[in-house]
Each structure stands twice: as structure tokens, then as C-alpha cells.
Amino acid sequence: MSKLIYDPYLFQQIFQTLDREKIPYVIAHGYDHFPEEITSDVDVIVTPEGLYRLPEILSSLGLTQWIQHEATAHFFILTASPQNGKIPFLQFDVSSDFRRDGLILLTAEEFFSGRKRFKDAFWVPSADVEFAYYLSKKIGKQILTQEHAARLKRLFHKAPEQCVAWIERFFPLEWRDVIILASSSGNWSGLDLSVVKEEMIGYLSSKEKWRTRQYRWFEQTRRLKRVIKPTGLFVQVIGLDGSGKTTLIQKLAEDLRGLFRKTACFHFRPEVIWRSRISSNEDIQNPHGKECRSVVPSVFKVFALTGDWIAGYWSKIYLSKVQSTFVLYDRSFVDLLVDPKRYRYGGPMGLARWLARFIPKPDLFLFLDLPAEVAHARKPEIPLEEARILRQRYLELARALPNAYVLDASLSPADVADAAEEVIISFLKERTARRLGLT
Known part of the structure; x- marks a missing residue:
């Protein structure tokens, strides 16, 4: 068993500090049992300005590792002093937008639109924005379990009209009814996610070809930096x-x-x-x-x-x-x-x-x-x-x-x-x- 243990207190310190420093943010998903139960990395969206300020803020909270894994996505790992034979830590995956294959699917401003406090402890996105993020992320990874499908269904029925609008934005006309039915029913069993991803990325790429080329340039630069500084x-x-x-x-x-x-x-x-x-x-x-x-x-x-x-x-x-x-x-x-x-x-x-x-x-x-x-x-x-x-x-x-x-x-x-x-x-x-x- 790892000596590293996810720490609720460190979690609270981070988000209290972000609130105090007036840095807008949302925890994108998976927050239902936070901070009492944290089992993996915490996905967070901040503004580009907030992302720039974040390293200095986190340095006072035990910043230990930093891995830039996309042009606007940074993986921070924080550790605290050992306690009772364990090392408190937190994996903090921070982005200033949500991208897939070089395409900006959601901007920081869209994440913050309609955001709300959860347990009076931290900010989360509105139901439809979380739906859009969760749907595109799971299709992008081609992993959609029964648990994922159930969450998408719950989110869809909280704001059906807005969720339909997101589906219309992400998918070509001939796929929209299929995705709406799967999202509203929670039944994705008849769909090949690799085909669904191909349709989604192809549709979005046709509208933003210049962004894809720009992304590839930034990605090459990022990878070169990783080679120079592994x-x-x-x-x-x-x-x-x-x-x-x-x-x-x-x-x-x-x-x-x-x-x-x-x-x-x-x-x-x-x-x-x-x-x-x-x-x-x-x-x-x-x-x-x-x-x-x-x-x-x-x-x-x-x-x-x-x-x-x-x-x-x-x-x-x-x-x-x-x-x-x-x-x-x-x-x-x-x-x-x-x-x-x-x-x-x-x-x-x-x-x-x-x-x-x-x-x-x-x-x-x-x-x-x-x-x-x-x-x-x-x-x-x-x-x-x-x-x-x-x-x-x-x-x-x-x-x-x-x-x-x-x-x-x-x-x-x-x-x-x-x-x-x-x-x-x-x-x-x-x-x-x-x-x-x-x-």
C-alpha cells in the first residue's frame, strides 16, 4: 500500500486559498464526496490568469511535482509533512479550458457561467456544463461505464434543453438524436464509442481547422520542453x-x-x-x-x-x-x-x-x-x-x-x-x- 494518502485538509487549504486570492475556479466533476473521500486526482478549471498565478500560490502549500501534459493543462502534486507514517498529498489536474485532440470544447468562461457553491466549500459547474464536459471527456477516452452513463442521465434530466444544445454543438445532425436518446435513457450499449468519437472530432475539426494546426504547434513545443526537462x-x-x-x-x-x-x-x-x-x-x-x-x-x-x-x-x-x-x-x-x-x-x-x-x-x-x-x-x-x-x-x-x-x-x-x-x-x-x- 502506498504511503501517500489523499488529504481532505490539504484539499480544503487549496480551495480556501483560491477563494481568498479571488481566483475563479470550478471542480469539473467527481466532487460528490469531496473533501471527505478523495480517491484520485481532482480536475479543476481556472482562468488563464489564474493558471499563471497558480504555481506561486501552490508553492506555499507543498508543491512537489509539476507535469504539463497539454498546452493549457498542468498536473500539480502537493505533499505535506508525514503524519502517523503516511504522507498527505493531492493530485491537482488544472486547465484553463477543456481540449480534446487540439480542439477547445469548453472555455473557462463557459465553465464559470452558472457555477454554484457545493457544500458551501468549493465551486462546481452548472449541470449542463458538467454534462457537456463529462460527455465529451468519456467519448474522447472511449470509456463509458454504466456508472458514467447513469451520471450523464442524471445531469441531462436536470437541464434537458441546455444539454440538447451542447449535443447539437458537438455532433453532426445525423448523430444528434442518437446521442440525445443515449444520454436521456442511460443506455449506450448499442454505440461504438470509437465511431462516436470520430464523428465528434471530425465535426468539430471541420469548423476550427486553424485551431487544430495551432494546437499541433503548441504540442510540439510542449513535448520538446518535456524532453529537455523530463x-x-x-x-x-x-x-x-x-x-x-x-x-x-x-x-x-x-x-x-x-x-x-x-x-x-x-x-x-x-x-x-x-x-x-x-x-x-x-x-x-x-x-x-x-x-x-x-x-x-x-x-x-x-x-x-x-x-x-x-x-x-x-x-x-x-x-x-x-x-x-x-x-x-x-x-x-x-x-x-x-x-x-x-x-x-x-x-x-x-x-x-x-x-x-x-x-x-x-x-x-x-x-x-x-x-x-x-x-x-x-x-x-x-x-x-x-x-x-x-x-x-x-x-x-x-x-x-x-x-x-x-x-x-x-x-x-x-x-x-x-x-x-x-x-x-x-x-x-x-x-x-x-x-x-x-x-
Whole structure:
């Protein structure tokens, strides 16, 4: 279970602040049980001016992640200080209009027309505007369940004339009666949503061709920005055998998955040039069980590892970061610099250190440090004296790396995870503030 938990208090803080700052907004849909029950991201519409001011306002409320996923749509994630082993957070999807395939289906002004207070706590759109938004969104995604159909039916019967007007705006003449019947009855079973979407987009596109071309230009610009400044995170976890690297990686992937689109975990190298023939279990159970290779094979191997890391970083890791993925590595090339015997490297260490300079570095190194005696007790395969030497090398490496954090691995796994998560969340907050020009 994720350590991140949707927080009603954080929800209330955000919308009280928007009201206080006089920024018009509506929660577009799914608000019936807010703020007591929040199970996913909150879809919000604000004015273009409000969207411009929003990052500065949210920065004081724990702004942690920012992902622009369309020209006028921004995904904000906020976190608060941990409470009772949980991290309060909120996913906040904010737009200044509603678009689908480059077409502006509803403007902010249309969302605000007839808006009303809900539970005297926040603003929601009128029934017909919510109907228009919900209908076009579900058809655009080609997902319309019985629950969705029932909600559309309820909204339709609250304002039937206005809902019919929206249907006439979105669909060609020959489809209007079909959509009106489905919306009013709640029965969509006979309709192919892919065809319905094609008809809707085709009809709207024929009226606003210039907007579609403009949208494509903005989309290319947005995607280029995401490539230059990816919103994912690349973390390498290093340390002695027995320090709890695997346990920590599993906890981080589970606890913080709500801060990213995806999560990916790997061991040692990307494996894009060749696949490893040695299982990770064999590597852990007997890390120093084989003799080092001679110089020539070692040199060949270290060049191959360097090539695999460089190629793998750009084709696998960086691409994952662009896709907002949390990438976690158990060990990496730097482990070879500390413990060449584990990788049977018998070549010159100067060469390995020189090649390491060409390998792109992660956003964060997390070094799990614990006394050699404790590590040896947990994993006795490595002699105690060797464990002491390796620990000292890891500490020297951590001091030399500007983005390395040393964590006390002698603590409980939960406490180690807490410390690591604090480092990661702080890094994300600082990066987001810097990219938004807030620092």
C-alpha cells in the first residue's frame, strides 16, 4: 500500500486559498464526496490568469511535482509533512479550458457561467456544463461505464434543453438524436464509442481547422520542453551487501508511486546491448566467488559496460524520465569502482574511473551505510576485513559525488525508507520550484 494518502485538509487549504486570492475556479466533476473521500486526482478549471498565478500560490502549500501534459493543462502534486507514517498529498489536474485532440470544447468562461457553491466549500459547474464536459471527456477516452452513463442521465434530466444544445454543438445532425436518446435513457450499449468519437472530432475539426494546426504547434513545443526537462526521476541505491538496498527500492517504488506516472526498477545496468547470463541471486549469494579476469578481457568488459550504460541511459532511462517514470537502480557502474572483485574486473582502475566520467549520472545517489560488522552479520559471504574496506570506499565515493546522500542503514527498514523519501520529496520540491521560476 502506498504511503501517500489523499488529504481532505490539504484539499480544503487549496480551495480556501483560491477563494481568498479571488481566483475563479470550478471542480469539473467527481466532487460528490469531496473533501471527505478523495480517491484520485481532482480536475479543476481556472482562468488563464489564474493558471499563471497558480504555481506561486501552490508553492506555499507543498508543491512537489509539476507535469504539463497539454498546452493549457498542468498536473500539480502537493505533499505535506508525514503524519502517523503516511504522507498527505493531492493530485491537482488544472486547465484553463477543456481540449480534446487540439480542439477547445469548453472555455473557462463557459465553465464559470452558472457555477454554484457545493457544500458551501468549493465551486462546481452548472449541470449542463458538467454534462457537456463529462460527455465529451468519456467519448474522447472511449470509456463509458454504466456508472458514467447513469451520471450523464442524471445531469441531462436536470437541464434537458441546455444539454440538447451542447449535443447539437458537438455532433453532426445525423448523430444528434442518437446521442440525445443515449444520454436521456442511460443506455449506450448499442454505440461504438470509437465511431462516436470520430464523428465528434471530425465535426468539430471541420469548423476550427486553424485551431487544430495551432494546437499541433503548441504540442510540439510542449513535448520538446518535456524532453529537455523530463519530469521523471532517476535514483541509484548503492551500499554493502546486507544494507537493505532491495528492501528500500521496493518500499520507494510502492510508497511514492503517486508522484509519478510509472515506476521501473532495475539491477546494475540497462542491458540494452546484451542480456546478463548470471542471475542476480547468484551474484548476491557469492559475490566474490570467482577469480578476476585478466587485463585484456577486463578492459574489453569495462568498455562493453560503459557502452551499455551510455546507450541504455539515453534509450531506456532518459526516455523513461521523459515519460514521468520513477527509475530505481539497485547498484550501478560506480559499484565497480568500489568493489571491482564483485565484477571480476582485473584491469587498471584508472581506466574504469576515466570511463565512468562519460556515463550520465542519476538525479540522486542513495548510499545505505552501516557498520561493516552489521553487514557481515547479515551477509557473511564477504569477509569482515573486506567489508570494512568496501564501506570506507563507499563513504569516500559518497563524499565525492555532489548528489549523494548517506542514509543510516542500521535503522529499521521503515526508518530508512522515511529518510530516503524525505530526500526524494525535498529534491522534487526544489526542482519544481526552480523550473517554475519560484526560486
